Amino acid sequence: METGTSRVKRGMAEMQKGGVIMDVMNAEQAKVAEAAGATAVMALERVPSDIRAAGGVARMADPTVLEEVMKVVSIPVMAKARIGHFVEAKVLEALGADYIDESEVLTPADEVFHIDKRDFTVPFVCGAKDLGEALRRIQEGASMMRTKGEPGTGNIVEAVRHMRLIMGQLRKVQGMSKDELYHEAKNLGVNYDLLLGVHETGKLPVVNFAAGGVATPSDAALMMHLGADGVFVGSGIFKSDNPEKFARAIVEATTHYQDYKLIAEVSKNLGTPMKGIEISKLDPSQRMQDRGW
Amino acid sequence: MRKIGVLALQGAVAEHMRSIAAAGGEPVAVKLTEQLDELDGLIIPGGESTTIGKLMRKYGFMEAIREFSAQGKPLFGTCAGLIVLAKRIEGQEEAHLELMDITVARNAFGRQRESFETDLPVKGIEDPIRAVFIRAPLIKEVSPEVDVLSVYNGEIVTARQGHLLVSSYHPELTDDYRLHAYFLNMAEEAANRKKA
Numbered sequence: 230m231e232t233g234t235s236r237v238k239r240g241m242a243e244m245q246k247g248g249v250i251m252d253v254m255n256a257e258q259a260k261v262a263e264a265a266g267a268t269a270v271m272a273l274e275r276v277p278s279d280i281r282a283a284g285g286v287a288r289m290a291d292p293t294v295l296e297e298v299m300k301v302v303s304i305p306v307m308a309k310a311r312i313g314h315f316v317e318a319k320v321l322e323a324l325g326a327d328y329i330d331e332s333e334v335l336t337p338a339d340e341v342f343h344i345d346k347r348d349f350t351v352p353f354v355c356g357a358k359d360l361g362e363a364l365r366r367i368q369e370g371a372s373m374m375r376t377k378g379e380p381g382t383g384n385i386v387e388a389v390r391h392m393r394l395i396m397g398q399l400r401k402v403q404g405m406s407k408d409e410l411y412h413e414a415k416n417l418g419v420n421y422d423l424l425l426g427v428h429e430t431g432k433l434p435v436v437n438f439a440a441g442g443v444a445t446p447s448d449a450a451l452m453m454h455l456g457a458d459g460v461f462v463g464s465g466i467f468k469s470d471n472p473e474k475f476a477r478a479i480v481e482a483t484t485h486y487q488d489y490k491l492i493a494e495v496s497k498n499l500g501t502p503m504k505g506i507e508i509s510k511l512d513p514s515q516r517m518q519d520r521g522w
Numbered sequence: 523m524r525k526i527g528v529l530a531l532q533g534a535v536a537e538h539m540r541s542i543a544a545a546g547g548e549p550v551a552v553k554l555t556e557q558l559d560e561l562d563g564l565i566i567p568g569g570e571s572t573t574i575g576k577l578m579r580k581y582g583f584m585e586a587i588r589e590f591s592a593q594g595k596p597l598f599g600t601c602a603g604l605i606v607l608a609k610r611i612e613g614q615e616e617a618h619l620e621l622m623d624i625t626v627a628r629n630a631f632g633r634q635r636e637s638f639e640t641d642l643p644v645k646g647i648e649d650p651i652r653a654v655f656i657r658a659p660l661i662k663e664v665s666p667e668v669d670v671l672s673v674y675n676g677e678i679v680t681a682r683q684g685h686l687l688v689s690s691y692h693p694e695l696t697d698d699y700r701l702h703a704y705f706l707n708m709a710e711e712a713a714n715r716k717k718a
Contacts, residue, residue: 232638240534240656240695241634244568244602247532266577268532268570303628304570305657327634327657350635484531484577485553 233350241352242373242436245459249480252276252463256297265476269305272298277334277381278464287335289317292324312521313339322351330354333520334380346370358391360398361417368420377518378441381464383505385442392455403431444502446482446495453486470500524562524709527552531577533569537694545702555586563596563709566603568692574602575618591621596685596708604688605659622686623665630660644680645671647700653691685712
């Protein structure tokens with residue numbers, strides 16, 4: 230019997246496919262998310278838009294938030310640790326978190342090193358803006374990837390940019406000749422064998438979700454069309470007018486992303502989505518996607 | 523070639539489709555109830571049982587799959603799919619399809635850090651298969667009509683009742699297609715019975 234094998238860790242992410250993972254700040258919200266059909270919840274103290282508004286250093290949530298949420302739902306519970314903060318991650322593992330997000334939404338703890346994720350029994354999800362970044366995280370042991378987008382803005386443009394770039398780069402690597410791969414591996418700063426796998430399959434070796442800026446059912450469906458395996462929704466649900474309705478609508482739009490009539494139906498009378506932020510109005514120092522590398 | 527559907531509402535759909543193709547069947551991703559008519563068998567994949575159950579109710583799959591089963595067409599549930607097929611779920615008043623006469627306990631092995639893989643002997647398959655258990659459920663009770671195909675640590679993890687097959691673990695996450703071949707065989711037998 231072996232625990233924490235890469236198959237067990239990546240398999241957990243495979244089971245999330247086609248699903249929606251929602252940010253929740255307490256037990257009550259977690260129940261709403263589960264009832265709406267979320268495949269997992271992310272337990273945190275503040276959703277990204279509140280982290281943005283509050284400023285200061287954003288850290289791992291109080292363990293009681295995680296414990297309360299774990300008590301009330303039967304779906305997996307994820308939690309965020311700061312980039313490079315392996316102690317926060319070990320604490321989350323000890324508490325029983327089912328998945329850890331080494332997240333740029335929190336203030337990074339290390340400006341050089343990410344967490345050695347192979348050293349954990351629980352799986353990790355990490356964000357990426359491009360293929361090199363994704364493969365470097367997978368090399369460090371990430372079992373799931375997500376786009377970074379620009380969290381807490383309710384603006385899908387950056388998530389689209391990241392997904393388009395990754396999918397385009399996957400196609401490019403797939404079309405390369407084998408001798409070109411050595412140079413590309415050096416360019417991307419990744420292991421040759423890992424890149425060879427991408428060349429042969431045309432895909433990342435782990436599941437890749439969309440995250441950062443998903444605010445409407447159509448946003449979720451758009452990301453599925455662009456190649457996402459599923460969707461993370463942060464501020465989009467509990468910062469909207471009617472979280473229950475929004476949550477259900479986003480789950481349905483993700484499942485049936487090619488059924489435009491259905492997306493139209495579920496989008497009716499949803500009330501006001503979260504207020505968004507235009508990216509160009511965002512001070513560069515406030516950009517979360519630039520954290521991590 | 524037998525057509526095997528994989529219920530594609532959420533979860534490990536692509537992996538089952540790959541395994542069915544490798545075992546010599548023709549896989550179909552099933553999103554609409556109308557698609558069931560063309561199938562010789564249906565797999566309910568791993569994923570989150572609560573989510574899959576909700577979407578099944580929403581899109582009319584409860585009645586449609588019960589009807590499919592009433593025609594004697596085989597069903598195979600893995601992990602969440604096992605929970606969806608069970609008559610009883612421990613600690614829960616409501617079950618989902620209530621087709622197979624078993625009682626299941628959800629997340630019986632613990633949280634994700636307790637998930638594991640192991641070699642598992644299965645009745646009717648020659649050598650042990652590699653079984654990947656992820657937040658896996660267990661079969662706590664079975665009626666006499668249920669044939670227990672494998673036991674891990676004294677607990678039932680694979681079982682068959684006539685045209686229904688279930689596993690607590692994920693055969694679709696490995697390159698071992700023998701359990702899928704076993705299911706294809708069930709579909710073949712059911713189709714031949716119908717002809718006769």
